[in-house]
Amino acid sequence: MIAIHSIFESISGEVGFISQGSWCTIVRLQGCNLRCRWCDTKESQSIEAKYILSIDDVVARCKNSKVLLTGGEPLIQKETLELIDYLIEKKHFVQVETNGSISLPKGYLSDCGWVVDYKGPSSGMMDRMPSFEEFIDNWIEHRVIVKLVVDNSEEDLEFVFQVLSKMHGLFQFAISPLDAKGEKILDIVNFIRERDEKLLDELIFSIQMHKVVGLL
Numbered sequence: 029m030i031a032i033h034s035i036f037e038s039i040s041g042e043v044g045f046i047s048q049g050s051w052c053t054i055v056r057l058q059g060c061n062l063r064c065r066w067c068d069t070k071e072s073q074s075i076e077a078k079y080i081l082s083i084d085d086v087v088a089r090c091k092n093s094k095v096l097l098t099g100g101e102p103l104i105q106k107e108t109l110e111l112i113d114y115l116i117e118k119k120h121f122v123q124v125e126t127n128g129s130i131s132l133p134k135g136y137l138s139d140c141g142w143v144v145d146y147k148g149p150s151s152g153m154m155d156r157m158p159s160f161e162e163f164i165d166n167w168i169e170h171r172v173i174v175k176l177v178v179d180n181s182e183e184d185l186e187f188v189f190q191v192l193s194k195m196h197g198l199f200q201f202a203i204s205p206l207d208a209k210g211e212k213i214l215d216i217v218n219f220i221r222e223r224d225e226k227l228l229d230e231l232i233f234s235i236q237m238h239k240v241v242g243l244l
């Protein structure tokens with residue numbers, strides 16, 4: 029059984045393995061171990077679930093061939109791995125958004141794409157992140173985009189530079205500015221360009237398309 033906040037159809041609104049702008053089924057899992065200052069899904073933080081469903085039931089409700097698992101934090105429930113495996117067995121393409129604080133069990137591999145946050149200063153959750161070494165060790169064998177949700181404050185910009193300096197070449201990186209429409213992207217581009225222009229080659233800049241168009 030698995031705790032679910034909601035299952036709905038929407039646009040894949042952010043950077044990921046399901047192309048931004050594609051229609052997909054979104055499964056929002058209930059419960060999160062973090063409390064980011066700027067969380068945009070506070071209703072999914074509590075572990076009190078509206079729905080406790082069987083894995084079969086969740087899969088039956090995934091109408092689209094593309095399924096995006098988000099939260100909350102999907103990896104606080106061990107059943108999530110079972111859900112991923114079963115969706116893949118049923119021929120869905122699966123993308124999981126996870127907050128970066130939780131490691132996968134050793135030896136667990138799957139065909140899903142992972143969008144893994146590494147939380148920076150503005151989240152207030154940096155102390156919950158693993159070291160860069162642990163993070164690399166956990167994710168290096170998986171299909172991963174590392175997502176940095178940041179604003180254009182000096183400390184967030186410095187953080188972006190530190191993460192890219194330590195882990196560049198190992199993952200694809202995405203920068204998702206805190207304003208859904210991306211007005212801060214230009215400041216972030218200019219900052220990185222001044223520090224080390226080559227780092228821009230590894231970056232995807234993302235806005236939150238579902239919010240821009242007014243979808244859930």
Ligand SMILES: Nc1nc2[nH]cc(C(=O)O)c2c(=O)[nH]1
Pocket residue numbers: 038039040041042043044054069096098125238243244
């Ligand atoms: N990638 C991605 N696409 C989304 N589309 C709608 C979302 C939502 O949070 O409602 C969402 C989300 O959380 N992530």
Ligand code: SF4
Pocket residue numbers: 060061062063064066067068069070072073099100101127
């Ligand atoms: S990890 Fe995600 S769901 Fe959890 S508090 Fe942070 S933004 Fe909200």
Ligand SMILES: [Mg+2]
Pocket residue numbers: 068069098
């Ligand atoms: Mg979201």
